[in-house]
Amino acid sequence: MGTSQRVLASHALDTLLTALREDGYRCVGPQPRDGAIVFDTLGQAADLPWGWQDEQAPGHYRLQHADPSRAFAWANGPQAIKPLTFAPRETLWESRIGADGHLQFAATLPAGEKVAVIGARACDLAALHLQDQHFLQGAHADAYYAARRRNLFIVAVHCTAPAATCFCASTGDGPLCTAGFDLALHETDAGYLVAAGSEAGTSVLASLSLPEASGTQVAQAEAAVAAAGERQTRTLPSRNLRDLLFANLDHPQWDDVAARCLSCGNCTSVCPTCFCHAEHDVPLLDGDQGRHYREWDSCFTEGHSYLAGIVIRSDTRLRYRQWLTHKLGGWHDQYGRSGCTGCGRCITWCPVGIDLTEEVARIHATGGDHD
Numbered sequence: 001m002g003t004s005q006r007v008l009a010s011h012a013l014d015t016l017l018t019a020l021r022e023d024g025y026r027c028v029g030p031q032p033r034d035g036a037i038v039f040d041t042l043g044q045a046a047d048l049p050w051g052w053q054d055e056q057a058p059g060h061y062r063l064q065h066a067d068p069s070r071a072f073a074w075a076n077g078p079q080a081i082k083p084l085t086f087a088p089r090e091t092l093w094e095s096r097i098g099a100d101g102h103l104q105f106a107a108t109l110p111a112g113e114k115v116a117v118i119g120a121r122a123c124d125l126a127a128l129h130l131q132d133q134h135f136l137q138g139a140h141a142d143a144y145y146a147a148r149r150r151n152l153f154i155v156a157v158h159c160t161a162p163a164a165t166c167f168c169a170s171t172g173d174g175p176l177c178t179a180g181f182d183l184a185l186h187e188t189d190a191g192y193l194v195a196a197g198s199e200a201g202t203s204v205l206a207s208l209s210l211p212e213a214s215g216t217q218v219a220q221a222e223a224a225v226a227a228a229g230e231r232q233t234r235t236l237p238s239r240n241l242r243d244l245l246f247a248n249l250d251h252p253q254w255d256d257v258a259a260r261c262l263s264c265g266n267c268t269s270v271c272p273t274c275f276c277h278a279e280h281d282v283p284l285l286d287g288d289q290g291r292h293y294r295e296w297d298s299c300f301t302e303g304h305s306y307l308a309g310i311v312i313r314s315d316t317r318l319r320y321r322q323w324l325t326h327k328l329g330g331w332h333d334q335y336g337r338s339g340c341t342g343c344g345r346c347i348t349w350c351p352v353g354i355d356l357t358e359e360v361a362r363i364h365a366t367g368g369d370h371d
């Protein structure tokens with residue numbers, strides 16, 4: 001693929017969007033809406049969040065005016081790119097009573113639309129890799145996820161503006177995008193430095209006929225991303241907290257956090273790696289048809305641990321403990337790494353400002369040496 005970087009002038013971003021559309025992609029990109037950065041269909045580069053930055057803290061998110069020459073001077077919004085592959089709600093199959101009186105079933109696979117997402121961050125790429133492991137590995141790949149995933153083209157943007165809640169440097173997932181993209185952009189004073197990370201990306205980049213970036217431009221861009229990582233203040237004490245957490249299932253910190261946690265599930269909704277879901281059947285009113293659908297669920301709901309007439313995790317202490325021990329512990333057994341990519345969303349969008357880095361730090365400080 002090569003690592004050469006090309007220079008795309010800031011005012012020429014639309015040429016990239018046009019090239020993607022000519023390849024059949026619907027472009028999806030970040031836009032300021034209702035006080036947050038959200039991903040939606042992107043009509044033109046002018047719709048990007050030019051001149052906006054995000055102020056984030058536990059339980060706090062505000063957009064503020066910033067340098068109008070920058071479209072990516074923000075860290076992230078409540079959505080990652082997860083909804084583009086793992087739909088928040090979708091019908092898996094439909095059933096109907098046929099003319100012969102027997103039930104007939106028909107799968108409702110996604111149409112396979114080609115989507116190019118602009119502005120994915122390094123933490124989101126790491127999360128997408130984890131979701132790929134969950135949905136695509138093994139003998140029974142999820143056909144619904146696979147249909148969207150194979151048609152996804154990713155234009156990543158290296159992060160130079162981490163929020164106060166970010167800790168991707170601590171988890172080893174950012175802020176530099178190192179894999180999992182088709183194109184990756186550095187936003188600089190000289191415009192965008194663009195590199196390809198796949199054959200599809202190489203093809204699109206070649207079609208733009210851009211001049212090569214100088215060594216100085218590349219060095220300055222990479223230094224800005226490295227500096228962004230050094231500005232992050234939150235950390236986890238280790239990238240593998242499995243033994244610490246499982247050795248402390250009765251730690252008093254679980255009671256402490258349960259007294260604050262609302263069991264609202266916001267943290268799981270915004271987390272780019274959470275994959276829990278529920279499935280339901282809905283009969284249509286004509287009595288002859290039904291739909292079986294899947295929707296995101298949360299380990300913080302009572303119904304999520306309902307088994308054979310019993311709610312296994314009946315209180316908030318057990319639910320928060322389940323979430324954190326699975327995310328930072330059990331994932332090592334399932335996927336060979338932590339399920340946290342340091343995006344900080346669960347901290348920002350928690351209505352009472354619960355910060356998993358602080359919860360872990362308290363258990364780490366008093367839970368014995370298990371690193």
Ligand code: SF4
Pocket residue numbers: 267270271272273327339340341342343344345346347356
């Ligand atoms: S656990 Fe929190 S910080 Fe980690 S990936 Fe999920 S939302 Fe981001």
Ligand code: SF4
Pocket residue numbers: 260261262263264265266267268300346349350351352353354
């Ligand atoms: S930790 Fe915060 S966001 Fe998560 S369920 Fe509890 S109150 Fe809601």
